[in-house]
Amino acid sequence: MTKLFEPITLGDISLTNRVVMAPLTRNRSPNAVPNELNVEYYRQRATAGLIITEATAITHQGQGYADVPGLYTKEALAGWKKVTDAVHAAGGKIVVQMWHVGRISHTTLQPNDGKPVSSTNKRANAKTYLVNADGTGGFADVSEPRALETSEIPGIVEDYRKAARAAIDEAGFDGVEIHGANGYLLDQFLRSNVNDRTDQYGGSIENRARLLFEVVDAVTKEIGAGRTAIRISPVTPSGDVSDADPQKLFTYVVEGLANYGLSYIHIVEGQTGGARDFLPFDYDALHAAYKAAGGKAAWMTNNGYDKDMAVAAIDSGKADVVAFGKPFIANPDLVRRLKENAPLTAVDSANLYGGQGAKGYTDYPALDAA
Template sequence: MANLFDPITIGDVTLENRIVMAPLTRNRAPDATPGALNVEYYRQRASAGLIISEATAITAQAQGYSHVPGLYTDEAIAGWKQVTAAVHEAGGKIFCQLWHVGRISHKSLQPFGDPPVAPSALQAKAKTFVIYPDGTGDFVETSVPRALKPFEISGIIEDFRQAARNAMTAGFDGVEIHAANGYLIDQFLRSGTNQRTDLYGGPVENRARFMFDVVGAISREIGAGRTAIRLSPVTPANDIEDENPQLLFNYVASQLSAYDLAYVHIIEGATGGDRAFYQGERPFNYDEMRETYYRTEGTGAWMVNNGYDRTMAIDALEKERADLICFGRAYIANPDLVRRLRINAPLNTMDQKTLYGGGAEGYVDYPMLGG
């Protein structure tokens, strides 16, 4: 049986333990460029078997929130180089999560004030975070998007490929494709947000085409062993829904198995909320999805996420429900989470007020265990 603290090889990368730091948007990268504060934040958490970076925009169009990092300028690549060097010097491994928000944006965040883009021109009943020139911030309604034209889709696939190459230049050990939580790839996947009638809309196979085009482009560019993907089969995050998520994600799992990815990252239930949440006629069967993946020759590690504590994580590994356990909010307040889990020490409590935006407070000043 796997132990939470056992090493594991995922694709081309060997990890010291099975504990993963989830991607966590913190809105502390002005001008989409990581700085010294971000370097220290990630360095503190390098004892994780793997760090997944906060969601990182592949282009200016992909941006949906103020002060989130990008990977499309020389300055951003240089900033990320400092982050990855610090993580590696501390003995850690780090993947970059590649992100296009699609319709979850505001025109003030888009180049030239244009509308955000989406599979279909359907506004999300959701909000995004905007930081004003005076430094204050607030959540605002997302803007009405416009539907992508067919020729533009190939351009975004190319943007994902280039971002993956930029991630390698920046020193990352791999990339995680963000296909979860109601952002662009997820918008293509779901019947509730995709009303297209071309090759990227309609039946499940067509709605999944964009995702697989992105997976294929990145895998060919940097190698499948350094490529991973994040999925959220039933989350309602960002006003996303599907009429039959079990059918959709069993199909996704069956086709992903052919790519030999480093891992598949699954958010169970509602992101950051009810683990028992589901959409459709019946509770989602994650075991069925995982078995579909491995039955069709999937070789990548299976990562699970959402509300796991020490006991749940140990149980999931012992019962072979997962190979890796991803921790989110616990990592915000506990940079030394691996040590705390190992000795079953109490965890610091997260300060909700400092979650988004700001400076060092609530970011790099949480106490670690002494000794």
């Protein structure tokens, strides 16, 4: 019998199984406020051992896509509280992925139509999702950013701290996942092709990782390390990022993270949503380096896993939990389907982002109904 469906504890969070719902941006929270449709979407998937919410902006400045939720208004926190209450009532656990997009944004999404902020002034070769005046949505080039002044960076760290506290106290989440992946702000500081700074946050690996560790330090001190996790993606090119030596960079990162009693470390293997072998990278060596440095957090793997891969990863000790993305979109009862080897419903690709209300969002049937 595989361990995939056995309970596990991640820091301070106890799970009934090891099948995790990965964060999935769906663009269905107008004005950055979770609504009743979002409540139903997450409630339907509460049999996951853990739900990680779609990426959620810590501030207005952290917003990068239309109709994604936030953690920075009373209305948004109240909306999330309805979500967490519904998930908990259904027996599930849920953490929020805390997001600052950095340069992957558009001036129309920023406070006072300002420039997005980043480690750099260099514009990304990337797209964002915008909603037009007539309600239709589509992708557009991101705007030119401005490099954060050194004096502004403590304020960014404070934004993460405040958002983490609000997530626990006001929104009722079981924990938070710091988004350090996919070419967003913390990843922009990490990567050598995006970080061209000459202050203490640029140049060496130690300097480029400084902001990430300052954020982790602030959040763990605020809500406890056992309710704090982080996501990293060592080789994904999302957001137009790359690094001259990702193995060395992310070994340094995980060795530093070993100093914290985090809930889990979430690793995207390969290109996010794409090829697992996108670039050569030794994920087993990364895991070994983390453990050799004294790290105790659960190891969560992600990207293109099916049941057989997940069983092999967990039963071999390669991973403690496995995150599934698109399969959870079309299969709200994915855990049962995996356990019973039932067929999986295909994703409605036309309605992944935005779309018309429930269509392609909450209208996927559970196994019995199907």
